Amino acid sequence: MPTFWNKQIERADYLAAEASGSRELLAFYAQLLRAQEWIYESLRSRKDWLPSGELESDMDVVQLSMTALLETVALHGPTSLASEAQVLLVAESNTMIDEMLEYWRNPSDTQFFAKSILQPYARWLTETKTTPVGRELAGGERACPFCGGRPQLSFLQSKESSAESGNRDLLCATCLSSWEFRRVVCANCGEERPSKLGYFHSPEFDHIRIEACDSCQHYIKGIDLTRFGHAVPLVDEIYAAPLDLWAREHGYTKIELNLVGL
C-alpha cells in the first residue's frame, strides 16, 4: 500500500513529466511534497513522542524538521519563494516559529511556509486522532470538522453505500483530511440556488471543473474521480492551473490558494 505522501509524489512526478503548461509548477510541487513527507516521517518516527495538538507545546519537535523544507524551497522554488526561503534560513528560528504560531491561530493561504510545514504536522494529528487546540476558527459545515481549516478543493467519488453517481467531499487545506459536503452548494458562502452556481471546464482537463458562485464571487476546483479514478485531487488541482487563470479573468476569487500560489 503506497502511503498518502507517496501517492501524491508519484502523481506529481508523472504529471510533471507530461508536456503541459503546469510542468514547472508540478516539478516544484513534487519536491515540496518530498520535503513534507520528510517532516511527516520525522514526526511519526520520533521515539516516545506523540503530539499534544497544541502547537506551542509541540513546537520543540516541529521546528526540528523545518530547515529541510526551507532548503528544498531555496533550491527548487520559484525565484521569489526561493529568496524568501534563503532569508528564513539565516534568520533567527523564532521568525519561522512565530509565523507558524500565527498561521495555527489564524490561517491564511498566503503564509506559504507555515502552511507547508504545518500540513504534515496537522495530518499526523488526524492520524493519531489528536484534537488540534488553540485555533480561533469559524467552524460550521464549510470548515473542516477536524481542524476547522478551509477547503482546498472538492472531489466527487463513488461511494458504495450511495445510489447516486457520486458524493462530493471537501478536502481540508490544513490537515488534508476530507469531509462530506452537499453537492450543489457554494463551499464559501453556502449559496444553494442553482441559478447562482456555475460550473466551467475545458476539454483539456476533462475530470476537473471550476465550481463558481455568483453570490460571493468565489470558486473552488472540483476533481471528478468518477470520471478519472487515477486522479489524486491535491495534485490534479495544481495540474489544472490554467483553469485558475480563467476563473481569475472572470472575476472569481479562490476560496483557498494552493501551495503553488494559484
Ligand SMILES: [Zn+2]
Ligand atoms: Zn482539517
Ligand SMILES: [Zn+2]
Ligand atoms: Zn458563494
